[in-house]
Amino acid sequence: MKKLLLVSLLVTAAALQAQTTVAPKTKAHVEFLASDRLEGREAGTPSERIAGDYIAAQLARAGAKPLPGHADMFVPFEFTAGSRDGGTRMNGSREGIQALSFSDDAEVSGAVVFAGYGLVVPESQNFGYDSYATLDVKDKIVLVLRYFPEDADQQARAVLARYADLRYKAQAARQRGAKALLVVTGPRSPNAGTLVPMTFDTAIAGSGIPAASITGEVANTLFASSPKPLRDIQQELDSGNPHVAGFELPGVTVNLATSVVRVKQTGRNVIAYLPATTPVAGVEKPWVVIGAHYDHLGRGDKGNSLASKEEVGGIHHGADDNASGTSAVLAMAQSLSTQPRRRNVVLALWSAEEIGLVGSNAFVTAPPVPIDQLAAYFNFDMVGRMQDNKLIVQATGTSPVWTRLLERANVAAGFDLVIQPDPYQPTDVASFNLASVPSLAFTTGAHVDYHKPSDTADKINYEDLDRIVDMAVSLARATEDTDPPPQFTKVDQPTSRGSLAGVRVTTGTIPDYATEVKGLLLSGVTGGGPAEQAGLMKGDVIVEIAGQSIANIYDYTYALELLKVDQPVKVIYMRAGQQRETQLTPGARR
């Protein structure tokens, strides 16, 4: 019954398209994929399968075929959909302890060495901070504080924050021969004494070391016979002085048994191709890949939803993210299928992008077509909310041919192109860049409905989405015809960039990525968040926060690392050409 219903739906969509040729070619696809019935297309769920079936049917309709050697268009891959504690114990008790999501499963016993914040800054940073400098932790269980020294000056915090990620701390302990890692949130830190939540982690396996967090109470029992209480020790460390040495906790040995249950699921990439219309013998790199992720957040319970309190648990429709990109690829397939092709054109719709580019990663790790035979990759993620004719094209630095081809294609298309050479983007283009494939990523940028249930089909700008399809078709055709194929250029990862791993605070701002301004332009603020409380709103441009001048999103991310929870900072911003000032009090990011 279910299947029949689906088929009739497909027919309706097809009939609708055939009848009204003036209707946008992308609209029916978006409306289907972003409908309530598809429940947010979370990877590994039945709704992801319905979406995948629809996509495969549409690709077949466009004349695309399964890849050579494949019976159908589905290329499954396994991923970790979530993890939970499987009964981690210390000295036989489950009280006040929980595994870290990347922990190995193991049982170990040994003396406990307190290693301060467990931070190791690589020598290349010319900073000199090594919590293990005077410690021998071989075959010991290491106990460290979460985060990084609270009172270090801004410059030091900026460096330390980068190495405070718990995975990094676990790696440092493991490399020094530790048997296990215990983490406590210090009494002077935000979230004092609480367990580290088991964050969503897509790793298939553990990190090579048992690792768990313990509560402040449990830590206190370990410090019972230590000369000083943990609070005093942390205070010394918080000055940022790296020479405050760690020590073995006198008379303490523990038995630790960690267990993490990883929920494995199977996602499906939908991959088909339009064979070249002339023999590809003699054509260098005879494949071009066009892709978009079709998965979204389901009901948003995996930690990456930005739903407001009232919306929590609702269907995240993902019309822009990324029914729009999926529809663009389907429409491109339809158009490209009727034109001559010098190269094979692969149409790839990725799943599990939202939980860490897992689908596209699976493709480049086990490529169904030799990866060095790909001439180019084009990515479409969030292309349905064009404003002011602005189209952002990212990863243009991956080949010297891109700016020329874009300039030519844009003469007819007429977009106000915003060019961003950087390929290290939070979308599937990053997977292909790392595989050295010349790539481009198209987007119309983030908006107030980003990762919220309110990202719905009625808000899509179909007319401009269709224009993007037309331009991308002409660009894809020009790339098919390019001989020799585009040359790959490696773009260095910007070093000044902040990483969210070190950010412990939230300001409740939603940056506008589409508009280039000097500063951080807000496309909105989260309801009830610190920014809204500070009186900031959509359209404001933050130019300074906590004394740090802000020229772009990277400066901002970097500045966030320096903020402290509940400590008000001055924000200077521009509104309608006027410079204004306000106080913003960051909240804790868990």
Add this chain to the structure above:
Amino acid sequence: MPRWPLVFPLLLTVVTAQPAVQPQERDLLSRVRRLTVEGRRAGEGYWSPDGQRIVFQSEREPGNPFYQIYALDFSSGETTRISPGYGKTTCSFFRPGTDQILFASTHHDPRSRTFQQEELDFRASGKERRYSWDYDPEFEIYAYSEKGKSYTRLTNARGYDAEGSYSPDGQWIAFSSMRDAYNRALSPAEQKQLDVDPSFFAEIYIMRADGTGQRRLTNVNGYDGGPFFSPDGTRIVWRRFDESGLIANVWTMKLDGTDQRQVTDFGSMSWAPYIHPSGQYLLFASNKLGFENFEVFMVDVAGLKEPVRVTYADGFDGLPVPSPDGRRLAWTSTRGGGSAGQLYLADWNHEAALKILKAAPERKK
């Protein structure tokens, strides 16, 4: 580049924060699109008389860190290089009724390739130069025949000759020249001035399209440059800098240099004027709203009304050139990010422009 006076790129490094597009811009400009993407920078786009092409300058080929001249064809999307590919070039213009395009170039200078390499080496060294434009005295004006693929040199005077444009009938060229600093003995004070800023000596000249009959039209200290003919061919519009090089205004005059009239009076840098094909108003750029923030303005040709702002974006918006049908506007802007300009195009609402100008207040005296 020299239609942009010396100081501008220095100023472009700091811009005031403001959302890039404000609703006011939409009153006059719609469907803003970026025309150039390739290379480090591009700008100064001038229309072919049929509106099918734009000729512009761009730094986009490896091996030459200076501008070359390119023509973009709207129907094919194809861009072709017009200049020889080496040396420094600037300021191009289509000759109406012919297959010719003029531009200024130094490619006859045997040191051209050495200079290119020196500039590339300098950039590779990572050092920062304040600004590399040097008003090279080797600049001469050339006419390129697209059919014959040949270059004809039209000027032959030491000192920068550039910023040329044709009259609507294609018979005359107005241009700017610094020859006055080289064709006579300079006083010590003048010599010092030449070393600091040769543009002080730039004056407006006119000549026949074949380069004969060169005649000087202006005679005032400070940079006179960027001359263009009015659509009826009876007047020349240009910009005149004061001696300090900081304040500039738009002027018009007859082709013989008489009847010089000042159109703008912002007390800031107002330059790059171009008269709309309707002949009713002209567009120009000014930093009136902030030393680093150039915007396009428009004003009635006589300058009786207060000029009206056209663009609303961070950084630089300037060198406005309306299409021959008056329905589109090409200009150079840094709105895409960074400090280097690119060429932009938008639909131009002529009726709205007339209405807004009509409602504009009288210019304050």
